[in-house]
Amino acid sequence: MSDIDITGVKIDGLKVACIGAGYVGGPTMAVIAMKCPTVTVTVLDISEERIAAWNDEDLDNLPVYEPGLAAVVAETRGRNLFFSTDVEGAVAAADIVFVSVNTPTKLHGVGKGRAADVKNLEACARTIARVSSSNKIIVEKSTVPIKTAETIRRVLEANKRPGCEFSVLSNPEFLAEGTAVDDLFEPSRVLIGGEDKPAGRTAVAQLAAVYNNWVARERIITTNLWSSELSKLVANAFLAQRISSINSISALCERTGADVSEVARAVGSDHRIGPNFLKASLGFGGSCFQKDILNLVYLAERFGLPEVAAYWEQVIAMNEWQKRRFAEGMVSSMFNSVSGKRIALLGFAFKKDTADVRETAAAYVSKFLLEERAHLRVYDPKVRLPAMLSELDYTCGVTPENCPDLATRFVSCASALEACDGADALAVMTEWDEFASIDFEAAFAAMRKPAFVFDGRNVLDHAKLRAIGFQVYVIGKPTSPSATVM
Numbered sequence: 394m395s396d397i398d399i400t401g402v403k404i405d406g407l408k409v410a411c412i413g414a415g416y417v418g419g420p421t422m423a424v425i426a427m428k429c430p431t432v433t434v435t436v437l438d439i440s441e442e443r444i445a446a447w448n449d450e451d452l453d454n455l456p457v458y459e460p461g462l463a464a465v466v467a468e469t470r471g472r473n474l475f476f477s478t479d480v481e482g483a484v485a486a487a488d489i490v491f492v493s494v495n496t497p498t499k500l501h502g503v504g505k506g507r508a509a510d511v512k513n514l515e516a517c518a519r520t521i522a523r524v525s526s527s528n529k530i531i532v533e534k535s536t537v538p539i540k541t542a543e544t545i546r547r548v549l550e551a552n553k554r555p556g557c558e559f560s561v562l563s564n565p566e567f568l569a570e571g572t573a574v575d576d577l578f579e580p581s582r583v584l585i586g587g588e589d590k591p592a593g594r595t596a597v598a599q600l601a602a603v604y605n606n607w608v609a610r611e612r613i614i615t616t617n618l619w620s621s622e623l624s625k626l627v628a629n630a631f632l633a634q635r636i637s638s639i640n641s642i643s644a645l646c647e648r649t650g651a652d653v654s655e656v657a658r659a660v661g662s663d664h665r666i667g668p669n670f671l672k673a674s675l676g677f678g679g680s681c682f683q684k685d686i687l688n689l690v691y692l693a694e695r696f697g698l699p700e701v702a703a704y705w706e707q708v709i710a711m712n713e714w715q716k717r718r719f720a721e722g723m724v725s726s727m728f729n730s731v732s733g734k735r736i737a738l739l740g741f742a743f744k745k746d747t748a749d750v751r752e753t754a755a756a757y758v759s760k761f762l763l764e765e766r767a768h769l770r771v772y773d774p775k776v777r778l779p780a781m782l783s784e785l786d787y788t789c790g791v792t793p794e795n796c797p798d799l800a801t802r803f804v805s806c807a808s809a810l811e812a813c814d815g816a817d818a819l820a821v822m823t824e825w826d827e828f829a830s831i832d833f834e835a836a837f838a839a840m841r842k843p844a845f846v847f848d849g850r851n852v853l854d855h856a857k858l859r860a861i862g863f864q865v866y867v868i869g870k871p872t873s874p875s876a877t878v879m
């Protein structure tokens with residue numbers, strides 16, 4: 394499928410619909426609308442609240458926080474970008490329908506805890522078949538198990554109106570949160586998978602022509618459907634594997650006096666290895682890595698490859714261990730008890746420049762410390778208390794019912810200094826840039842002594858903190874001589 398010719402393929406006047414107005418659907422479609430002003434793009438969702446937020450006049454209220462996104466929406470919304478709950482109407486009118494719905498890990502039944510649930514995609518396929526009276530290209534944008542395009546194709550075929558033809562494409566999204574707009578403006582590659590038949594090749598060419606409005610042709614990779622679906626899972630597995638690899642080495646560094654940043658630099662300078670995704674941390678989070686690797690593990694098992702499954706499962710096991718190791722290290726450093734102690738958690742988002750808290754390591758650490766009876770005071774520049782509590786409940790099972798005094802032991806603060814007031818320790822959960830410029834002298838003065846710093850992101854000036862008087866512990870770095878080994 395590498396020889397798709399897109400010369401002369403027109404996109405003017407195309408109508409694009411996208412089902413799913415989330416972290417992917419919203420930004421992706423906004424950028425398509427910006428880069429292709431002659432294409433009309435309608436983003437759809439069943440959630441009225443989400444659509445209302447996308448339509449909010451105040452761009453600070455968009456449902457997704459991404460640097461640069463508000464400007465893109467400001468330029469396009471109402472021109473050729475629309476947000477609506479009229480799924481049926483917009484799909485019926487569209488030439489191309491993207492499906493960008495959530496595909497969470499199954500919580501019940503066959504494949505529970507591992508397989509991705511594609512019920513939302515199936516529901517979309519049924520809707521598309523029911524309301525369509527013209528031919529359409531259906532684009533699988535969600536991350537899915539390999540062979541999902543076949544499921545969609547069969548549901549469409551079984552339910553379509555006579556004379557209506559559909560081509561199903563796979564076009565996985567590789568944007569990372571916090572850099573979504575830049576990633577969409579300049580993607581490393583766009584991947585399009587299709588059927589190697591005339592209609593499939595025509596559909597691939599049509600979608601490639603849309604992207605080619607701003608992405609160079611050589612960056613648009615065309616493959617068969619299954620390579621495309623699988624490549625998305627594999628890309629995430631490889632990225633997460635690098636983090637688990639460096640995190641495993643961070644533990645060895647702490648025991649030996651090596652410094653994980655120096656090791657990462659030395660190793661990553663080899664051009665065959667490369668420097669990216671080698672930052673040791675308290676563990677990766679986000680809605681994708683764990684879900685997609687578990688999905689890969691499940692697929693390997695289902696296809697009778699237990700060794701392959703075990704290999705990739707270890708990436709998750711190492712991440713779980715790293716989160717636990719960090720939390721346990723905090724408790725053991727603070728004289729084996731944090732009961733009744735105040736701990737300032739700086740950051741709650743799973744990474745900087747996003748308000749997303751899905752699978753954030755901060756929630757795991759919070760649960761651990763709450764079980765140890767600590768009092769947590771949390772500050773995140775973008776995440777509000779309800780989102781923190783909802784993630785604590787959804788992913789970690791911490792609720793007011795099973796966690797005594799949750800309302801008083803898990804408090805959100807308006808600033809880092811407020812969180813540090815009277816605290817025994819501060820711990821960096823998220824690498825927000827602003828944490829480097831906290832007034833640490835003031836924080837130290839306001840904290841109980843000895844005052845501890847646990848840097849789970851390796852972003853603070855540790856020499857300066859030690860000079861102020863803090864006991865400093867950093868992932869993957871030797872501890873100060875006066876401190877116990879983490």
Ligand SMILES: NC(=O)c1ccc[n+]([C@@H]2O[C@H](COP(=O)([O-])OP(=O)(O)OC[C@H]3O[C@@H](n4cnc5c(N)ncnc54)[C@H](O)[C@@H]3O)[C@@H](O)[C@H]2O)c1
Pocket residue numbers: 412413414415416417418437438439440443480493494495496513516517534535536537566567568569570680681
């Ligand atoms: N978040 C990311 O950074 C990212 C990046 C690349 C790929 N992905 C993948 O993209 C997909 C979407 O992820 P997301 O983070 O945007 O999810 P999300 O939860 O933010 O958004 C999904 C939206 O789909 C809507 N939806 C679900 N079923 C629907 C239906 N039947 N009709 C109409 N709307 C429906 C939901 O209401 C929700 O608003 C997932 O498969 C994910 O793995 C995510």
Ligand SMILES: O=c1ccn([C@@H]2O[C@H](COP(=O)(O)OP(=O)(O)O[C@H]3O[C@H](CO)[C@@H](O)[C@H](O)[C@H]3O)[C@@H](O)[C@H]2O)c(=O)[nH]1
Pocket residue numbers: 536566567568569570571629632636669670671672673674675676677678679680681682743744745
């Ligand atoms: O060197 C690193 C790099 C990242 N992280 C952590 O890893 C997690 C994931 O980060 P990142 O990959 O930057 O963000 P995501 O938005 O989850 O993006 C990933 O998942 C998306 C959803 O599938 C893909 O589209 C992206 O390509 C892929 O990078 C975060 O907790 C980061 O803090 C580290 O700990 N060390």
